[in-house]
Amino acid sequence: xxxxxxxxxxxxxxxxxxxxxxxxxxxxxxxxxxxxxxxxxxxxxxxxxxxxxxxxxxxxxxxxxxxxxxxxxxxxxxxxxxxxxxxxxxxxxxxxxxxxxxxxxxxxxxxx
Amino acid sequence: xxxxxxxxxxxxxxxxxxxxxxxxxxxxxxxxxxxxxxxxxxxxxxxxxxxxxxxxxxxxxxxxxxxxxxxxxxxxxxxxxxxxxxxxxxxxxxxxxxxxxxxxxxxxxxxxxxxxxxxxxxxxxxxxxxxxxxxxxxxxxxxxxxxxxxxxxxxxxxxxxxxxxxxxxxxxxxxxxxxxxxxxxxxxxxxxxxxxxxxxxxxxxxxxxxxxxxxxxxxxxxxxxxxxxxxxxxxxxxxxxxxxxxxxxxxxxxxxxxxxxxxxxxxxxxxxxxxxxxxxxxxxxxxxxxxxxxxxxxxxxxxxxxxxxxxxxxxxxxxxxxxxxxxxxxxxxxxxxxxxxxxxxxxxxxxxxxxxxxxxxxxxxxxxxxxxxxxxxxxxxxxxxxxxxxxxxxxxxxxxxxxxxxxxxxxxxxxxxxxxxxxxxxxxxxxxxxxxxxxxxxxxxxxx
Numbered sequence: 141x142x143x144x145x146x147x148x149x150x151x152x153x154x155x156x157x158x159x160x161x162x163x164x165x166x167x168x169x170x171x172x173x174x175x176x177x178x179x180x181x182x183x184x185x186x187x188x189x190x191x192x193x194x195x196x197x198x199x200x201x202x203x204x205x206x207x208x209x210x211x212x213x214x215x216x217x218x219x220x221x222x223x224x225x226x227x228x229x230x231x232x233x234x235x236x237x238x239x240x241x242x243x244x245x246x247x248x249x250x251x252x
Numbered sequence: 253x254x255x256x257x258x259x260x261x262x263x264x265x266x267x268x269x270x271x272x273x274x275x276x277x278x279x280x281x282x283x284x285x286x287x288x289x290x291x292x293x294x295x296x297x298x299x300x301x302x303x304x305x306x307x308x309x310x311x312x313x314x315x316x317x318x319x320x321x322x323x324x325x326x327x328x329x330x331x332x333x334x335x336x337x338x339x340x341x342x343x344x345x346x347x348x349x350x351x352x353x354x355x356x357x358x359x360x361x362x363x364x365x366x367x368x369x370x371x372x373x374x375x376x377x378x379x380x381x382x383x384x385x386x387x388x389x390x391x392x393x394x395x396x397x398x399x400x401x402x403x404x405x406x407x408x409x410x411x412x413x414x415x416x417x418x419x420x421x422x423x424x425x426x427x428x429x430x431x432x433x434x435x436x437x438x439x440x441x442x443x444x445x446x447x448x449x450x451x452x453x454x455x456x457x458x459x460x461x462x463x464x465x466x467x468x469x470x471x472x473x474x475x476x477x478x479x480x481x482x483x484x485x486x487x488x489x490x491x492x493x494x495x496x497x498x499x500x501x502x503x504x505x506x507x508x509x510x511x512x513x514x515x516x517x518x519x520x521x522x523x524x525x526x527x528x529x530x531x532x533x534x535x536x537x538x539x540x541x542x543x544x545x546x547x548x549x550x551x552x553x554x555x556x557x558x559x560x561x562x563x564x565x566x567x568x569x570x571x572x573x574x575x576x577x578x579x580x581x582x583x584x585x586x587x588x589x590x591x592x593x594x595x596x597x598x599x600x601x602x603x604x605x606x607x608x609x610x611x612x613x614x615x616x617x618x619x620x621x622x623x624x625x626x627x628x629x630x631x632x633x634x635x636x637x638x639x640x641x642x643x644x645x646x647x648x649x650x651x652x653x654x655x656x657x658x659x660x661x662x663x664x665x666x667x668x669x670x671x672x673x674x675x676x677x678x679x680x681x682x683x684x685x686x687x688x689x690x691x692x693x694x695x696x697x698x699x700x
Contacts, residue, residue: 184489186327186554187608188595191487 141236141249142210146201147175147229148221153199159220160203163212167252171200179227198229204239206249298389301517305390305398308513312401315506316344316408323499323561324412324607330491331687332416333697339411339423344404346424347431351400358436360386360399363445366437387516398513403439405510406462407431412607413470414477417684420692421675422668429667430469434660438465442652452637453652454628454645456525457514459569459621460656467614468660469667470605476668477677479604481684493554500557504533507564511571524635525571529564532583536563539587547591555591558612562590565616570624575633582623590616618653625649 148156153170160168174195181194205213214231222228241251321340325333347355354373362369372378375396384395407427414423438461441448448460455461482488490496511529515522540559541551566586567579574582593615594608605611625646628634637645671677678684683691690696 184487185548185550185552186490187558187591188598188611189488191489193487 141239141252142205142207143234143236144201144203144205144210144213144217145232145234146203146217146221147173147198147231148201148217149223149227149229150197150199152221152223153201155220156201156217159216160213163216164209165203165205165213165216167203169202171202173198173200177227177230196227204236204252206252295383295388297383297391298517301387301389301519302391302394304518304522305387305394305513305516308509309394309398309401311506311509312398312405312513313344313506315503315510316401316405317341319499319502319506320405320408320412321499322495323503323557324415326492326494326496326499327412327490327607328415329488329687330698331689333491333689334693334695335420335688336411336415338693339415339420340408343408343411343423343427346427347404347407348400350428350431351403352396355403355431355436356396356399359439360444364440365447365450366441367446368440368444389517399439402458402462402510403431403435406435406458406466409462409466409609409613410469410473413605413609414473415606416480416688417477417678418473419676419679420688422671422677425671425675426473426667429670430663433667434465434469434663435461438656438659441655448652448655451651452645452648454573454624454637454649455569455621455652456572456624457511457568459565459617459624460652463565463568463613463617464621464653464656465660467610467612467617468657469664470609471601471603471614472661472664473668474603474605474610476665476672477604480606481681483604490554493557497553497557500560504529504560504564507533507568511568515572521572521635524576527576528567528571528574528579531576532567532579532586533560533563535580535583536560536566536587536590537583539584540591541587543588543591558590558594558608559587562586562593562612562616565590565613566620566623568617569620570627570634573624573628573635575627575635578627578632578634582620582627585623586616586619589619621653622646622649 146156157168175198176194176196179196181192181196184191184193201217203213210233214233217231238247239249239251240247317340321337324340325336328336352375354370356375357370357372358368360368361371375393378392378396380391380393382392384390384392387395407430410430411423437446440446442453442455442461443449448455453460480488508526508529512522512526515525537556537559540562541555544555545551563583563586566582567574570579570582590612594611597615598605598608598611601610603610625648626632626642628636628645629640629642630636668677679688679691
């Protein structure tokens with residue numbers, strides 16, 4: 141099992157959710173985050189005070205995925221989240237030691 | 253039935269007024285012909301004037317709570333929102349109280365150069381039927397109430413400068429001292445028959461008494477408190493410009509009570525002050541955002557709101573003296589000048605005046621006070637005082653500005669010092685980082 145973590149542009153959420161659903165990943169967790177890579181921030185001006193804000197709003201999507209679905213998941217996210225411009229985001233894969241469904245107590249891949 | 257009550261009221265009022273006038277020692281000689289004149293032109297309660305003054309009073313109250321509270325509140329960080337709201341609300345409650353107890357008497361009782369007298373301590377001698385000797389067609393209680401709101405908002409204005417790091421107790425101590433030794437004498441000198449009035453200084457609704465006075469106190473406070481932690485390094489942006497806009501709008505609408513109410517009656521001058529308050533404000537807002545767009549590339553909402561307030565401050569001393577077109581010109585100058593006040597000047601002064609009290613009220617107030625001497629000219633559509641000479645009048649205005657700055661500056665310095673020595677001025681670093689809402693007031697403005 142792997143935890144697939146993707147940082148994407150916020151407006152891409154629906155497309156990514158749809159794409160993951162189509163390959164069989166039903167459950168995801170979404171968090172609102174701030175971050176930057178190479179994409180520049182913006183400048184805010186309040187009367188005499190100028191602030192350069194590096195951080196941009198992004199979404200972090202986490203999905204626990206069975207090993208045989210990982211490649212498909214990566215392709216799905218990449219295809220759905222890409223715009224071709226700087227700031228599209230990144231995908232990280234982390235090994236997942238265990239997974240438990242709280243309602244039933246199932247563990248392992250049947251809990252995904 | 254009402255007519256009988258009215259005549260009885262008038263009779264009582266006249267009796268009370270004459271009694272008060274005749275009772276004053278030093279003024280007895282001057283009072284006799286004045287009383288005789290008063291009997292000739294019977295001061296009669298005007299329902300129209302009274303209704304307008306009651307309304308104006310309420311409008312000015314709205315300017316402070318919630319107008320000013322929200323205007324300032326939106327400019328600070330969310331962890332300090334309640335502290336700003338609390339300071340303004342409590343200052344309003346406190347100063348109006350003190351005004352009734354001793355402020356009114358010291359400001360408007362008697363004709364000393366700097367202070368009045370204690371004759372009307374606790375509003376002694378005034379009844380519901382007493383007519384004001386200053387505004388002869390309205391009840392004295394109404395005049396007291398109207399003036400109380402001016403005192404309160406002046407002190408509340410200062411809070412914008414020392415926000416986000418001052419101790420609540422220090423705000424109270426400072427407010428009482430400054431109200432007593434800076435606001436009251438200024439009000440007396442300009443409106444209560446003191447030094448500046450005798451000199452011929454023109455200040456229709458309080459450019460000096462309110463705005464320059466408060467602005468200097470704010471500037472001194474900002475210096476004495478020191479900069480906020482992170483100033484110049486971290487981003488300390490406003491947490492709700494939405495509320496700031498709501499506050500600014502309430503200020504604009506309420507200001508009609510401030511300016512047009514300073515006419516003291518429902519008459520043509522009130523109408524003039526009213527229309528000036530529309531025109532100068534709009535002109536200043538447009539001029540500010542134009543300057544902004546040219547200098548920075550974008551016209552901002554905060555710029556429009558700030559420009560409007562700058563215009564309002566500028567027209568305050570001139571509201572009943574300048575003509576409408578003069579008001580527009582004054583607004584067009586105030587906008588860009590105050591924009592410089594909150595940017596260029598602020599950087600030059602190296603001060604952390606959180607809500608730009610000095611940049612807007614100080615610069616705008618000084619500009620307005622001086623321009624009042626210019627735009628009251630008949631040739632410029634204004635209403636000239638007798639024997640008017642523009643150069644002389646501008647000189648008189650300058651003197652009044654200088655006196656205000658000096659007086660307020662010295663009193664503020666001492667008042668802050670006393671607060672520092674008694675209760676301490678600034679909160680601890682830990683408290684400042686956590687936020688005043690939770691550390692000073694045990695509350696949180698916004699739950700997650």
